[in-house]
Amino acid sequence: METLVQSLVSGILTGSLYAMIGVGLTIIFGVMRIINMAHGDMVMLGMYSSFWALTLWNIDPFVSIVFWVPVAFLIGMLTYRFLLKKIVPAGELNTLLYTAGLSLFVSNLALLVWTGDYRTIKLDYAVMPLRPFGIAVPIPLAIAFGMAILITALLYWFLVKTDTGRAIRATSQEPMAAALMGVNAAQMEMLTFGLGTALACGAGVLLAPSLYLYPTVGEILVAKCFVIVVLGGLGSVQGAIAGGLLLGVVESLGAVYVSVPYKDAIGFVIFLLVLLFRPSGLFGVGKS
Amino acid sequence: MLTIENLEVSYGRAQVLWGVSLNINEGEIIALVGANGAGKTTLLKTISGIVKQRSGKISYDGKPFDKLSSRDIVKMGIVHVPEGRKLFPEMSILENLMMGAYKVPKQEREKRLDQVFTLFPVLKERMKQLAGTLSGGEQQMVALARGLMAGPRLLMLDEPSLGLAPLVVERIFEAVMKIHQEGVTVLLVEQNVHEALELANRGYVLENGKIVLEGAGNELLGNEHVRCAYLGI
Ligand SMILES: Nc1ncnc2c1ncn2[C@@H]1O[C@H](COP(=O)(O)OP(=O)(O)O)[C@@H](O)[C@H]1O
Ligand SMILES: [Mg+2]
Numbered sequence: 001m002e003t004l005v006q007s008l009v010s011g012i013l014t015g016s017l018y019a020m021i022g023v024g025l026t027i028i029f030g031v032m033r034i035i036n037m038a039h040g041d042m043v044m045l046g047m048y049s050s051f052w053a054l055t056l057w058n059i060d061p062f063v064s065i066v067f068w069v070p071v072a073f074l075i076g077m078l079t080y081r082f083l084l085k086k087i088v089p090a091g092e093l094n095t096l097l098y099t100a101g102l103s104l105f106v107s108n109l110a111l112l113v114w115t116g117d118y119r120t121i122k123l124d125y126a127v128m129p130l131r132p133f134g135i136a137v138p139i140p141l142a143i144a145f146g147m148a149i150l151i152t153a154l155l156y157w158f159l160v161k162t163d164t165g166r167a168i169r170a171t172s173q174e175p176m177a178a179a180l181m182g183v184n185a186a187q188m189e190m191l192t193f194g195l196g197t198a199l200a201c202g203a204g205v206l207l208a209p210s211l212y213l214y215p216t217v218g219e220i221l222v223a224k225c226f227v228i229v230v231l232g233g234l235g236s237v238q239g240a241i242a243g244g245l246l247l248g249v250v251e252s253l254g255a256v257y258v259s260v261p262y263k264d265a266i267g268f269v270i271f272l273l274v275l276l277f278r279p280s281g282l283f284g285v286g287k288s
Numbered sequence: 289m290l291t292i293e294n295l296e297v298s299y300g301r302a303q304v305l306w307g308v309s310l311n312i313n314e315g316e317i318i319a320l321v322g323a324n325g326a327g328k329t330t331l332l333k334t335i336s337g338i339v340k341q342r343s344g345k346i347s348y349d350g351k352p353f354d355k356l357s358s359r360d361i362v363k364m365g366i367v368h369v370p371e372g373r374k375l376f377p378e379m380s381i382l383e384n385l386m387m388g389a390y391k392v393p394k395q396e397r398e399k400r401l402d403q404v405f406t407l408f409p410v411l412k413e414r415m416k417q418l419a420g421t422l423s424g425g426e427q428q429m430v431a432l433a434r435g436l437m438a439g440p441r442l443l444m445l446d447e448p449s450l451g452l453a454p455l456v457v458e459r460i461f462e463a464v465m466k467i468h469q470e471g472v473t474v475l476l477v478e479q480n481v482h483e484a485l486e487l488a489n490r491g492y493v494l495e496n497g498k499i500v501l502e503g504a505g506n507e508l509l510g511n512e513h514v515r516c517a518y519l520g521i
Contacts, residue, residue: 163386163390166379166383166386166387166390167387167390169376169378169379170376170379170387173376173377173378173379174374174375174376174377176338176370176374177370177374177375177376177387178376178387179338179358180336180338180358180362180367180368180370180374181362181387181388181390181391181434181438182358182359182362182363182390182391182438183359183387183390184357184359
């Protein structure tokens with residue numbers, strides 16, 4: 001029983017960060033129809049940013065996130081403006097290949113400048129986990145969880161309550177009508193790519209103290225991301241949140257009850273099952 | 289109010305509109321009729337700026353607007369209610385209406401909303417309902433209402449009766465008449481040729497991208513070609 005609760009808790013903690021990454025991927029897809037293969041590399045860049053801010057400037061990851069998120073937002077918007085804008089109209093397959101190329105470029109560049117060494121972040125307050133009710137909760141993961149929830153909630157509020165957020169959702173649901181209402185689609189796309197990149201990078205910054213860092217860590221993360229958004233229904237924000245939490249819990253239960261080496265594979269098995277039986281996702285409404 | 293001269297529009301190499309000229313005066317209801325594929329939707333899209341013309345001139349109140357974006361065009365009061373409603377399905381009715389007023393200052397939105405709810409009281413009762421769950425007729429009402437939220441001087445309706453039962457069509461046309469009585473100029477695109485020409489002051493017939501006939505509504509209703517090709521008489 002205690003093992004079950006323990007693995008549920010760990011699963012939800014990790015899942016909140018998966019959700020944050022997944023929401024980023026799903027809003028980008030929703031608005032631009034880009035399947036962003038480089039999304040995992042944005043997480044990777046976030047992890048290294050976190051690492052270097054600590055190593056070089058001695059800034060704690062949970063402090064450096066305050067400036068890395070806006071920086072990532074800007075980089076995302078510039079990436080859209082100078083690398084993606086022209087290619088978006090070329091269609092989903094072209095942008096998929098293009099972002100896959102971008103992903104190779106970014107991860108190989110990281111390999112070149114940061115080498116392939118595995119690195120870890122050591123925080124002196126993270127040596128002992130908290131033990132509420134006898135359940136081990138690693139401190140960095142707990143803080144990351146809180147911040148991931150805060151950031152995701154802020155984004156959700158923005159999308160639901162503001163004019164611009166509503167225009168972003170409108171563009172993703174019915175781009176032609178949104179244009180007729182006077183929405184500037186290119187502007188919404190740029191903003192969305194900035195937000196999606198900021199979420200990915202931000203999650204990377206938060207995850208860095210809890211995972212190994214290496215330049216190709218993005219590959220496995222982007223694969224997980226696809227599991228998440230397909231679980232939740234591509235383009236759905238609530239779906240990505242639910243999908244992220246679900247994947248976190250499934251992986252964590254799998255690690256305990258099946259075996260640790262199969263942890264990642266279990267997520268993909270669930271993914272295939274969902275695709276087979278609910279192609280529009282667990283919560284999808286079947287919109288094409 | 290709106291003058292179009294020799295408009296030519298193509299999608300890639302396929303030319304769709306060939307030298308279309310048309311003129312709408314303030315306060316009129318103009319019907320634009322024609323078969324499927326004639327180019328009616330393309331004409332509306334060109335006026336609202338989401339399709340660019342190859343040549344020809346469009347002017348509004350005497351001012352040419354070839355360099356304007358669709359955003360400027362909405363702001364000037366030319367509002368296009370698209371074919372097939374194109375509502376935002378995962379938004380509530382209220383949110384759809386708010387999107388209609390995207391370019392309208394916040395303090396004016398409440399007033400507009402009241403006007404729209406006076407015209408369509410059912411929408412007020414159900415404003416929290418998701419647009420994707422409404423019936424066809426209700427969706428068309430929301431589409432009209434969303435267009436009104438933008439504060440049109442010229443309202444362009446692309447086949448508002450498409451796929452609706454005759455009784456519902458009547459209600460939609462009644463609403464269009466009311467909107468017109470409140471001073472909005474209307475460009476009505478329809479395949480429902482008879483009703484549209486009865487309603488309209490003047491009409492244009494578009495065939496294969498060319499205007500082949502124009503005239504007063506009742507005149508066109510009596511026209512041999514129109515009766516034969518569109519009314520099946
Ligand atoms: N986006 C597009 N790309 C290429 N051809 C198009 C496009 N939209 C419409 N067409 C073509 O233009 C012609 C006119 O279409 P449309 O304006 O939709 O006519 P209508 O509204 O009168 O039915 C049709 O032959 C149609 O196939
Ligand atoms: Mg049409």
